[in-house]
Amino acid sequence: MKTLLAIIKFQFHDTLRSKWLAIYTLFFLILSYALLSFTKEPGKVILSLLNINMIVIPLTSLVFGTIYLYSNRDYIILILSQPINRKVLFVGLYLGLSLPMAISFLVGTGIPLLIFIKIFSGESVVLLFLFLGGIFETFIFVSISFLIASLNDNKMKGLGLAIFLWLFFSALYDGLVLIIMQIFMVYPIEVPAIVLTMLSPIDLARLLVILNFDISALLGYTGAVYSQFLGSTTGLILSLLTLCIWVAIPFYLGLRCFNKKDF
Amino acid sequence: MSKILSSLIIIYLILLQGVAVSKTIIVGQHERIKTIKQALETSNDGDVITIKKGFYLENNLVITRQVSLIGIDFPVLSGNKKEGIITVKANNVTIKGIHFTDTGSSFVKDNAAVKLDSVSNCVIKDNKFSNNFFGIYLGKSWQCSISNNIIISSQKTQAYSGNGIHLWYCKDIEIAGNTVDGHRDGIYLEFVKRSIIKDNLSRRNLRYGLHFMFSDSCEYFSNKFEHNSAGVAVMFTHHVKMFNNIFENNWGDASYGLLLKDISNSKIYNNVFRRNTCGIYLEGSNRNAIENNLLERNGWAIRLMANSMDNNFRKNNFLSNSFEVATNSTRNFNTFSNNYWSDYQGYDLNNDGIGEVPHHPVKLFSIIVEKNRPTLLLLRSFFVELLNAAEKIFPVLTPETLVDNSPEMSLIK
Secondary structure, three states: OHHHHHHHHHHHHHHHHOHHHHHHHHHHHHHHHHHHHHOOOHHHHHHHHHHHHHHHHHHHHHHHHHHHHHHOHHHHHHHHOOOOOHHHHHHHHHHHHHHHHHHHHHHHHHHHHHHOHHHHOOOHHHHHHHHHHHHHHHHHHHHHHHHHHHHOOOHHHHHHHHHHHHHHHHHHHHHHHHHHHHHOOOOOOHHHHHHHHHOOHHHHHHHHHHHHHOHHHHOOOOOHHHHHHHOOHHHHHHHHHHHHHHHHHHHHHHHHHHHHOOO | OHHHHHHHHHHHHHHHHHHHHOOEEEEOOOOOEOOHHHHHHHOOOOOEEEEOOOEEEOOOEEEOOOOEEEEOOOOEEEOOOOOOOEEEOOOOOEEEOOEEEOOOOOOOOOOEEEEEEOOEOOEEEOOEEEOOOEEEEEEOOEOOEEEOOEEEOOOOOOOOOOOOEEEEEEEOOEEEOOEEEOOOOOEEEEEEEOOEEEOOEEEOOOOOOEEEEOOOOOEEEOOEEEOOOOEEEEEEEEOOEEEOOEEEOOOOOOOEEEEEEEEEOOEEEOOEEEOOOEEEEEEOOEOOEEEOOEEEOOOEEEEEOOOOEOOEEEOOEEEOOOEEEEEOOOOOOOEEEOOEEOOOOOOOOOOOOEOOOOEOOOOHHHHHHHHOHHHHHHOOOHHHHHHHHHHHHOOOOOOOOOOEOOOEOOOOO
């Protein structure tokens, strides 16, 4: 435990010191501030932030995550020559990256929102889920990137895979789901549709927001299955649970690879 | 001279008689007259019947003389869940300050707490109604006023419930400042002419907050309709004015902020439509002016069926709706101009406040959803936004003529 904390602390400081995290925070700061000063419509701001959640956070988490493991290779080898548990090191590295990234997202978007909090009266639930989604995205995609980096020694291959995965989850996957739903249009596809949507972490984060934001649309024009799933807390709890699973599985697989890896 | 004098004396005597005849009858548990029925029997035209605080079990009272029924501290008139309570069959009747409760429900009879039957100049104000089948029922009446009543019921099924305020074949009625809660239709009008419906609150009704048919030349303003299970539906009427109303939180598959079916030559302006599954739905509605409304956070701000023509949507604010406009055709015979669309992505180079790029409010995704409802789950996903953007550049499936050529750049005040 002590070593774990020491590693997290070291990595945390190391990450915080690096320039790119400052740039990452600044990016969020400038973007949300600009958004808020251009428009006074809370809906518009929320939707733009949702797009950031769905596109920017997965991309940066995946790319930074893979690069991070590759560039820390020497450090990892050095540490592993000490009597330190590999698991502890992996957890330390993971939290040492994902925590600062999540914090930088929170700070970067949170401060401008706090400045303009007045226009968001009545939107607090949506905002909460927006932040929750962003934090989950960070943890999920950092753990996926660690899995990728542990699996591939070739940097280019790893990075390419990371970018492909980003493209797949943020755009291609929804396209596939849409095609499937169009093909099986005549069948009752509500339940498979919900399951398919839950298989993508980006869709889950989106679902968390639109469940609150577009509820008036979602509760109309859809069958009883949707109403039951979307209109109750069951949907919410299930989405949150699936998000947790999405953090856990890649993390566990990454941990196993890392354990067996021959550095 | 003496003729004039004598006629003056006669007129004076007639007036005197009129004053002398009008008396006040007090009804109360500790008074000489204990029931309202008894009071009505002894009353003459012009009398005031004052009802003291208490509980009165009454069924099928009929008012045949021009009297005023005034309650003190809301005496309770209960129908004991049997039948209706009061039927007014005389003109110039005033009913004020009474609490009506528990009329019987019936599949056959329209049991109402207060029923006005072919009368005029009646006033029903400041009353409370609770757990009635029908609250106030007007048939073939004219120039009556229904104001500041609180009408609350907790009915369960549409088939076995009545309306809060029900008008049938009436004209020149004013319905103002009432609260209707938990009936079948909050305010129901059929074959009503030239009436004014204002400042009412209609909510949580099982069917429509406001429902009218064949009711021409009526005005509806400053009303609030919220949480009604099917919103507001108005049909087969022309020359209606609706303004300053609020339509809020009407959610559901067949729920509309405002459903217009066969409504023509009407004006709908300065209303607020917020968080409804569908803000305004138009079917077979022609030549209406829909102006200066605020449509915010609805599922569908406007659903425009292809059998609606020559409607003019102007100077409306569309804010953060899931879908701005949906339609069922690739053709369009309505005009949209000078609206503010929060989804607009154009620019204004000459700085005149109007965007240079036309705005197409119908998105490709709304057409997909129209045909395949479950795809709604993909709302606001990146892929869907890409599809919409592609369709915007090369419109194939969306109606090309459904376009706002002069979208406003900033919120219309």
